[in-house]
Amino acid sequence: MGHRTVALYVGLVASVTVAAYAAQPAATTATTISPQPFGAQIPKGQYSTSLSCAAASCHGGGQPGHVGSEFSTWGDSDPHRRAFRVLYNEDSIRISKNLGRKMPAHEDASCLKCHALDEPKHYTGELLDHRSLSDGVSCDSCHGPSGKWNSLHYQSWWKGLSDREKYDQFGFVPTKDPVARILNCAQCHVGGRDREVNHDLIAAGHPRLSFEYTRYHFSEAYANKHWEEKVPNPDFEVRTWLVGQVAGLRAATDLLAARAERSQKNEAPWPEFAESSCYACHQNLGAELRSHTTNALHPRKSGVLGWQLWYASFAKSLPAVTGIVSPGSKGPALAALDPLRVEMEKPLPNAATVAGLAKQATAQLDAWLIAFQTNGYAAKLTPEQWKALASTIAASAYDNATGKLRDYDWDVLAQHGLALTALYHAGGGAGNPALAAWTAPLTEIRTKLAFPKTGGRVDSPRDFQPDSVYPGFKKLYELTR
Amino acid sequence: MATRTIRGGFPLRLALAAALGLAFVSVSSAQVPGTIGRNTNCVNCHEQKDSKDNAFARNYRSNDFVLLSEGLTWTNSDPHSKAYAVIVPDPKTNPVAAKMQELLGRGDKDYDLTKDTRCLTCHATDLKPTSKEPRKVEEFVRETNLGVSCNACHGVTAKWQTEHVDESVTVKYKMTDDAGKEIEFSHYKWRTEMPAYKEAAGMKNLRDPHTKADLCASCHVGNPDENKVVTHEIYAAGHPPLPPLELVTFMNGEPRHWGYPYELKFLQDFAKKNPDKAWEIFRFKPAEKDNYLARHVAAGAIASLKAEMNLLAAEAKNTEGLDYARFDCYSCHHDLKYPSARQVRGYEGRVPGRPPLKAWVAMLPSTVVAHAGTLAPAVKVESDKFPAAWANVSKAATSSPFAYGKGAEVAAAAKALVAWTADFNKAVDAANYSDAAADTLLADIGKALASPAALGDTEAAMHLSWAYRSLAVARKKDLTKWDGEIGKHLPLEIRSKAAIDASKTPLPAGKFLPDRLKQFANFDPKAFAASMAKLQE
Structure with a gap:
């Protein structure tokens, strides 16, 4: 299948650009009530520019792709490096204009939160430090504000600290832990309590966000990484896919709670359309609407906007998946998700009800993520476990009893395509003859879901025919029995 | 004020039909005579193929006041006559209704699009158009060849329908004919009654631009008081977008x-x-x-x-x-x-x-x-x-x-x-x-x-x-x-x-x-x- 299929999904959704936006001035009001996994919050502390990491004897070895040259690799080819620069482009200028912002995007705190190093002084009225801004999303953005640990982390005793200690006491984000890493990515790629891409911003011209970790990790644009994964497949890809789903959903419910809370103080719009499936509405009216084909097993009522179908595609099957990768345990019950969905899929959900339910859902997902961090999972997966996973995920798309797909929303279908692709690669991909029969249906699904390539940039699945992916998912279901 | 019977006009046709023991059958549609909400009586007069060569033209010069061909136009080329037919589901001939039946009826096996009063208020002849009560299916005339019929727009009350052709009450009128000749003829007194009088008898004053426009708008835009509302749920189930009313x-x-x-x-x-x-x-x-x-x-x-x-x-x-x-x-x-x-x-x-x-x-x-x-x-x-x-x-x-x-x-x-x-x-x-x-x-x-x-x-x-x-x-x-x-x-x-x-x-x-x-x-x-x-x- 040539390059990894997963990479081909890049461009399906035009949210490759790392970007985010905060609707209101910095208001980090997160109140931690229940325990959270480490990495869930952006640590507070003194940020440093990337120069403090770039010493030749530290991370600036000057040989991109090699250990000791992490800074050099990042500077050479990491897309995060360009995060600030895009704020000067035509799209950014138009977005600011459409939103009626008083300052250009490259001086707008709400843009800088995700397009530059998160340094509070940028948006508290002090002079902008263009030198550090121009780094884009640099070392401290992901590894944590290094004020407390910069001069310590190379000392021998540092390695003896637990991840939790490094995070809690020093503000260091242990990115080797998939949960901490992906929660950290999610702050910008999904949205956080003080930063988000809401529907106002998308309508002004910002691409939608649709984070799925494996798609980003293995994208061509991110081929040259400044680190090496120590965990081999299938464990790595299964872990990151699974955590990507749980952490993505966690970030989404946390963001929803924040949006609902802010809206009650008239600080945010409500209902927030970015919570709903984009293409439920955004499709040209025609003979057939794409999102609610009657052949689906779980169709929504006519005219209802599916809530967070991108991040909640696997909400029902993730507990079973967790049971497979962590024998003896099953994923915690997500009791708040169903009522949350019911409320959010009302034409006009009640903000107060939503805020309460979304907080509960976040706490339940946090408990799950803490269990991952504490107990371990997906370690030395056996072929049987892999098969059980594939079978569960294929059955999450296709229901054999009725012969129907469970949902026809583009987001749900794309998520399942990505999940099965991740599993395909986890299982050896093209290098595994046993998976040869997967290639055709996976490729077909990707092709049918792809946005049109002709006529300029199109950011929605124009001409997508829901029934066209049916054979592919059915085939994959059969292959995974 | 003479009472005149039109030779060859509708009273004779009705009498003949009655004598033969037949229900009157119009050219276009089988209907029960005299039933409110149907067009039966209307077509007796308003389906004239030739505007001049008919009893109403000859006797009352009705063709100088109305066209007399109304029913033909309506039956043959007016979509209102198909208003009910279009909500009868059929996957082959009427896929839109079939889809709507399926989508609106999700989870309810007894659901019937053709009995959904949300549809009927505009897709059938509503016998109680001003009712604010929850509607019942029996309050609508539902026939595939009728749809939104004469009565639906002109008024469903029986009173005006008999009175507007009451031959016992006519008035004389003088006017110049095509040849420039002064002529005198009689017309039903109803014709020149005031709108308030006609409305009291149940006839809608469709000659008034505002009344007419409000009536059209009641379905073509909507009217919540008359239960005529196309909701987003109905649209999403497949109802075509209502085009702007001009x-x-x-x-x-x-x-x-x-x-x-x-x-x-x-x-x-x-x-x-x-x-x-x-x-x-x-x-x-x-x-x-x-x-x-x-x-x-x-x-x-x-x-x-x-x-x-x-x-x-x-x-x-x-x-x-x-x-x-x-x-x-x-x-x-x-x-x-x-x-x-x-x-x-x-x-x-x-x-x-x-x-x-x-x-x-x-x-x-x-x-x-x-x-x-x-x-x-x-x-x-x-x-x-x-x-x-x-x-x-x-x-x-x-x-x-x-x-x-x-x-x-x-x-x-x-x-x-x-x-x-x-x-x-x-x-x-x-x-x-x-x-x-x-x-x-x-x-x-x-x-x-x-x-x-x-x-x-x-x-x-x-x-x-x-x-x-x-x-x-x-x-x-x-x-x-x-x-x-x-x-x-x-x-x-x-x-x-x-x-x-x-x-x-x-x-x-x-x-x-x-x-x-x-x-x-x-x-x-x-x-x-x-x-x-x-x-x-």
Whole structure:
């Protein structure tokens, strides 16, 4: 299948650009009530520019792709490096204009939160430090504000600290832990309590966000990484896919709670359309609407906007998946998700009800993520476990009893395509003859879901025919029995 | 006042049928005689193939007052006759209804689209149109060859239906015939009764532009008091988008089964002799003083606005915010592409991403109202109030997405605008639409159509272009160039070629809608602007 299929999904959704936006001035009001996994919050502390990491004897070895040259690799080819620069482009200028912002995007705190190093002084009225801004999303953005640990982390005793200690006491984000890493990515790629891409911003011209970790990790644009994964497949890809789903959903419910809370103080719009499936509405009216084909097993009522179908595609099957990768345990019950969905899929959900339910859902997902961090999972997966996973995920798309797909929303279908692709690669991909029969249906699904390539940039699945992916998912279901 | 029996006229036919023990069977449809809500009795008189060679023409000169061919037109080419048929599901011949049956009936195996009173209020003949109670299926006449029948619009009450052809009460009338000869004939006394009298007997005063426009708007826009509301759920199940109501376009496209006053000799004669009475009874003014269709374009625009405001007010009462269907469909329903016409155009102070109200609802009215201010000082007083009244509604409805939590403000603003329409209409009724005024209205609509606001909204552009065309036809302008340019971008009429078959019979929406929606989706503001520029040259 040539390059990894997963990479081909890049461009399906035009949210490759790392970007985010905060609707209101910095208001980090997160109140931690229940325990959270480490990495869930952006640590507070003194940020440093990337120069403090770039010493030749530290991370600036000057040989991109090699250990000791992490800074050099990042500077050479990491897309995060360009995060600030895009704020000067035509799209950014138009977005600011459409939103009626008083300052250009490259001086707008709400843009800088995700397009530059998160340094509070940028948006508290002090002079902008263009030198550090121009780094884009640099070392401290992901590894944590290094004020407390910069001069310590190379000392021998540092390695003896637990991840939790490094995070809690020093503000260091242990990115080797998939949960901490992906929660950290999610702050910008999904949205956080003080930063988000809401529907106002998308309508002004910002691409939608649709984070799925494996798609980003293995994208061509991110081929040259400044680190090496120590965990081999299938464990790595299964872990990151699974955590990507749980952490993505966690970030989404946390963001929803924040949006609902802010809206009650008239600080945010409500209902927030970015919570709903984009293409439920955004499709040209025609003979057939794409999102609610009657052949689906779980169709929504006519005219209802599916809530967070991108991040909640696997909400029902993730507990079973967790049971497979962590024998003896099953994923915690997500009791708040169903009522949350019911409320959010009302034409006009009640903000107060939503805020309460979304907080509960976040706490339940946090408990799950803490269990991952504490107990371990997906370690030395056996072929049987892999098969059980594939079978569960294929059955999450296709229901054999009725012969129907469970949902026809583009987001749900794309998520399942990505999940099965991740599993395909986890299982050896093209290098595994046993998976040869997967290639055709996976490729077909990707092709049918792809946005049109002709006529300029199109950011929605124009001409997508829901029934066209049916054979592919059915085939994959059969292959995974 | 002689009582006359028409030889060969309907009493004989009825008597004959009765004598033979047969129910009267009209050419087009089998019906039960004398049953309210059906057309049985109507077609006895109103299905004349030859307007002159029939008993009513000979005896009452009825053909100088009405066309007498109404039933034929309605049966053969009016989509209203198919109104019920289109909601009878059939996967092959009526896939739209089949889909709606499936989607609206999810989880309810007993669901029957053809018995859903939300549909029947507009797709059948409603025997209790003003009922505010929860509706029952028995209150509707549901027959596939009837749909929205005579009674549905003209009034379902039996009283007027017998009285308006009461041969025992006639009056004499003198007028000049085609040959210039003074003639005297009798007509039913009913004909020249005052509207209030007719209305008391149950006949709708459809000669009044406002009454007529309100009636059309009750289904073609909606009327919450009459349970006529196409909700977002119904749209999402497959109901075609309701096209903007432009009264004259709709009348012509129906196609109209009635004559305009300037086409009917009796009315012309009557108006010449009694201009004030002609206005009082028949709601028209002499053609040299008042342009009949210009008045209708204006009345239709205001009635649509009023209907939509009533919907907004009712919605606002019921929920925390408004049903999605009250907003501009295409603000959400478009494929996403870059550069986006919306983003390039900008949002004129609005927050991007918040659906606005349907632009067409206010755009033609804005033009009509501003123009009406030039008709007379009394109209100007009213027309000056409109911009602020509309801004209040728009602001309240869009201050939060779908007016979440703003129901009371929306309802208050919408009701105020409804109240304003009554004052405005009254002022306009007292003023005249001269031909010169019709021409300036035509020019103003042309200007509005070339404005950035219209270019950004396909529906509004279509609505304005329909109004333009209606007026241009009324003023006998050459439309060749117009049709050539505008036809590239928009359907020129509500019933364009796509919507009718070779014999001009209406096609079910499922047949022409996909192409029409595609044309909508492909609307290119730049290309449309270029066409408008060409036309302005």
